Amino acid sequence: MQVVIGQVCSEDASHLKPVIGKYAAPNPDNEDLVPPISANSHKSCAKMGLNHPQLARMLCPVKHLAKYSKDSQGTCKKLQSREIKMHALVWLAMVYSSAIPGEDFDHTQVQKGLLNGYLIK
Numbered sequence: 001m002q003v004v005i006g007q008v009c010s011e012d013a014s015h016l017k018p019v020i021g022k023y024a025a026p027n028p029d030n031e032d033l034v035p036p037i038s039a040n041s042h043k044s045c046a047k048m049g050l051n052h053p054q055l056a057r058m059l060c061p062v063k064h065l066a067k068y069s070k071d072s073q074g075t076c077k078k079l080q081s082r083e084i085k086m087h088a089l090v091w092l093a094m095v096y097s098s099a100i101p102g103e104d105f106d107h108t109q110v111q112k113g114l115l116n117g118y119l120i121k
Contacts, residue, residue, distance in 0.1 A: 023119070024054070024055060024058065024119070025054075026099050026100070026118055027099075033052065033054050033055070034053075034054065035047065035052070035053075037052070050076050050079055050080055051076075053072065056068075056072065056076050056079075057072070057093060057100070057101055057102070058092065058093055058094035058101045058119075059079075059086070059092055059093070059094065060075065060079065060092065060093050060102070061084065061085075061086060061090040061091065061092060061093075062090075062091050062092065062093045062095075062096060062102045062105050063090070063091075063107065064079075064084055065093055065102045065105060091110075091114065093105070093117075094117045094119050094120075095114060095115055095116075095117045095119075095120060096113045096114060096116065096117055097113035097116035097117060097118075098113065098117075099118075101117060
């Protein structure tokens with residue numbers, strides 16, 4: 001049963017890959033992600049998630065955004081190596097309001113802007 005569930009989830013997610021650039025862009029009517037993600041390019045798909053500068057910021061745990069802003073490449077390496085943990089109990093930058101995910105995050109008022117990110121609205 002678990003194998004079937006995994007296959008269904010995989011098939012569902014694969015349909016998003018060609019259009020993720022449009023959905024993830026802050027202002028999709030005016031601009032795409034930079035660098036753009038092409039539906040027909042395997043090289044482009046390899047630059048998704050933590051390998052894409054804009055998507056990596058969105059996926060960064062919000063409490064590590066200050067580190068990410070100072071050293072994005074170093075923070076991404078720590079995320080990829082799991083030195084910085086990404087798990088269900090950590091809020092990602094993309095769930096907070098602002099044009100740049102997590103930009104307005106205030107660690108003293110964690111709930112301010114929570115679940116108001118443009119991807120969630």
